[in-house]
Amino acid sequence: xxxxxxxxxxxxxxxxxxxxxxxxxxxxxxxxxxxxxxxxxxxxxxxxxxxxxxxxxxxxxxxxxxxxxxxxxxxxxxxxxxxxxxxxxxxxxxxxxxxxxxxxxxxxxxxxxxxxxxxxxxxxxxxxxxxxxxxxxxxxxxxxxxxxxxxxxxxxxxxxxxxxxxxxxxxxxxxxxxxxxxxxxxxxxxxxxxxxxxxxxxxxxxxxxxxxxxxxxxxxxxxxxxxxxxxxxxxxxxxxxxxxxxxxxxxxxxxxxxxxxxxxxxxxxxxxxxxxxxxxxxx
Numbered sequence: 001x002x003x004x005x006x007x008x009x010x011x012x013x014x015x016x017x018x019x020x021x022x023x024x025x026x027x028x029x030x031x032x033x034x035x036x037x038x039x040x041x042x043x044x045x046x047x048x049x050x051x052x053x054x055x056x057x058x059x060x061x062x063x064x065x066x067x068x069x070x071x072x073x074x075x076x077x078x079x080x081x082x083x084x085x086x087x088x089x090x091x092x093x094x095x096x097x098x099x100x101x102x103x104x105x106x107x108x109x110x111x112x113x114x115x116x117x118x119x120x121x122x123x124x125x126x127x128x129x130x131x132x133x134x135x136x137x138x139x140x141x142x143x144x145x146x147x148x149x150x151x152x153x154x155x156x157x158x159x160x161x162x163x164x165x166x167x168x169x170x171x172x173x174x175x176x177x178x179x180x181x182x183x184x185x186x187x188x189x190x191x192x193x194x195x196x197x198x199x200x201x202x203x204x205x206x207x208x209x210x211x212x213x214x215x216x217x218x219x220x221x222x223x224x225x226x227x228x229x230x231x232x233x234x235x236x237x238x239x240x241x242x243x244x245x246x247x248x249x250x251x252x253x254x255x256x257x258x259x260x261x262x263x264x265x266x267x268x269x270x271x272x273x274x275x276x277x278x279x280x281x282x283x
Contacts, residue, residue, distance in 0.1 A: 056114060059085050066196050067259035074257050080228040081257040084108045084183060087233055088115035091181070094234035096241050099123065099151045100143045104136035106157025107189030111261040122147075129265060134163030137180055141167060144178050151241045152178040158210050159188045165216065171249040172221035178249055179240040182213050185256040193260045198269040217251035228255045 002011035012019055061071055061083045074081050088108070092115040095101075101116055102125040103109040118124055125143060127135040136154040144152035156164075161182045171178055192206040214224030223243060227236050233254065240250035274280045 056089065061085065061257070062259045062261055064260070066201065070258040079255060081255050082228065082230055084256050084259065084261060085111065086230055087183070087254055087256060088112055090230060090233035091115065091237055092117065094237040096151045099153055100125070100140065100147065102136040102140040102143065102154045103127070104154070104156035104160040105131055105133055105190055105264050106160050106183065107193050107260050107264065108157055108183040108185070108256065109155050110190065110264040112155055131264070133160045135160070137161065137164045137167050140178050141171060141176055144176050151244055153241070154178065154180045156180070156182055157189055158182055158184045158186065158208060158213065161213065165213070168217055168220045168222050168249060168251060175247055176249070177244040177247050179237070179244060180249070180251045181237070182251060182253045183256050184210065184213060184253050185258050186210060187258055189260055190264050193263045194269055196260065197263060213253040214251060223248055223250040224253070225250065226253045226255070
């Protein structure tokens, strides 16, 4: 597997600890050039991070034509709908230091990585490239069982949450307190993004008509909160995290616009490239 993705100058295959100890021993008596440039590289990294944080602060809504159309359309609808990136930023600000977060495969989740900060290992649980819809809630339940002293939070879109929301009853019945955040944008956002990128906006089965997820949560014995104002996002998360310490599970339903962020996988529906002649006749 060495050099499989990027070209390498030196490939090392060995036990991680033994190899690191051996390399350190070889380097201790040498003048290593990278140490001379350590300060400059640290300054460059800090500048890049600062520029990225500034961009995130100013990034209110998505900039593609489809998202702009959706924002204009929803401005005429009844109700208050929040821009997903602003919601993610407010959640980040209110996130407790010891938080564990799982993210599902929805479209809002695909940009959530930019707004999550962790100071401890074993804190972030993502579906990666598997595309297992409904992943976040059961995953964070397992994490809470493994580390009951830590705050457990899941992120999911309304479509994905609908596939595993019955596990809220498990939380209540088994006394496993978690906080489940549902981005309610009334659509299969990840599938819609694929239909924008690969099918010229020919939408099939992308829209959802949902009941109140907060009401469903309350019917299952958990706390249920609906948020439709940006200033309420942070306080709702803080209250839900505090409730965890009292053994209570909370579902926070956040009403979001239908604008679409970056895709979960850019190659999701790309045609394969055939490198061997015997396969080039295949589509």
